[in-house]
Amino acid sequence: MPETSARLLLLLSLLQARREWPTDELAARLEVSRRTVRRDVDRLRDLGYPVHVTRGPGAAYRLDAGSRLPPLLFDDEQAVAVAVALRTAPTTVSGIDEAAARALATIRQVMPARLRHAIDAMRVTPLANPWELAAPRVDSGLLLSLGTAVRGGEVLAFDYLDHSGPGEERQPSRRVEPHHLVIWSGRWYLVGWDQGLPGWAAFRVDRVSAPTATGRRFARRELPGGDVAAFVTSQFDRGDVPGHWPCRGEVVLDAPAEVVARWAPGGPVVEALGPDRCRLVLGAWSWIGLAALVGTFAADIEVIGPPELVAACAELSHRYAAAAGFPAPQGG
Structure with a gap:
């Protein structure tokens, strides 16, 4: 059973996370009796938290909003989650860099030493996914x-x-x-x-x-x-621009369009040609890279063009044959 202070913090965290909690569920989560739940709720009320209870066989508790609500408290996991979110949010949203930094500094200032050390050790540096175009903020x-x-x-x-x-x-x-x-x-x-x-x-x-x-x-x-x-x-064209890649090619795959659209990187354009066949226009950083990406769908491939993609497929076939110990394909 958690100590009283830790249990009160966990109880407050649970009440903040959900609109209403039946007494039995709270008792099970806190690993205490219903009577202890009632006493802990009374302690929260004494601290100024407006906890409302519905009476009867299905008694339940909820934390009401109000102008007198004291500052919200975070448990350890919540504090770390908020800090990480504040550090990574500016990578996708512009105009909040300074506000996020100030919010993180405010939260860090009131953290216990053990959490401050944990946050300081988690230097988050978001990196662009090389399989995707740079995402604008x-x-x-x-x-x-x-x-x-x-x-x-x-x-x-x-x-x-x-x-x-x-x-x-x-x-x-x-x-x-x-x-x-x-x-x-x-x-x-x-x-x-x-x-x-x-x-x-x-x-x-x-x-x-x-x-x-x-x-x-x-x-x-x-x-x-x-x-x-x-x-x-599953959207065939999510608005990415494959022309931004240095290499762009077109193939026909014996695979369902919805599957290809979901997993194809590089700003794909996918057109259904039947239930199990589609046209794919795809971009990549090199012709060899593009040929390798097309091969990841484990489907028969018809290369429409350009000639550079055909040559890259031939080169890959030689490499893979050598890696598997087979004779090099003829005519490539």
Whole structure:
């Protein structure tokens, strides 16, 4: 059983994490009796925390919000999580570097020595994923505007830079019912129902500008499949620009388009040619690297072009044959 002070901190942490806790669940998590839970709740009330209890056989506790709520307390794991989040947040959101540093300094100042040492030892240096294009940071004010619309269920109007090859152009006045803000692979996405299509879409937030709340509310729709992460990763064109890579090629794979779209790096463009066949346009740092990436799908490959990709596939076939101890392929 934890000591009383540690148990009170854990109890407070649990009450902050969930709207309501049945007494039996709290007793089980704290490894104490129901009577001890009641006494600990009374101690929190004495410290000024407004803990409300529902009476009866299904008694439950909740921590009410209020102007007299004392400063929130963190347990060790929460404090470390907050510190790490503050150190990594500026890598994807612009305009919060100084605020995050000040917040981290404030939290560090009130930490016990053991936690300060742990935080100081965790020097987090986020690195770009070499399999992805550099993810642009997004403005914190833009995220706030989009998040407010998502929470309020309000239709948004915004301009959007649509990727359609070399001639990118900003399309004005997209009207979208915003449902989710998602960060995936270092990029922020707004998932919503595009009233102009109409249909579901994932918009790269760094391509959104001039968001305007229309004042019109919308009824919540059910996202296909119900899984926002799966929806974003299954989009054939997530707005990445494969032309930014030094090498770009096109192949046809005997594999389902949704599988290839989910796992292909380098800003892919995927077109379904049938239930188990698709066209893939992919970028990479070298022709050998591009040929190797295409081979990771464990599917039959037809190289459309360019000739450099054909040559790279031939070179790889020789290398792999030698590595496996087989005679080099003929004609390559």
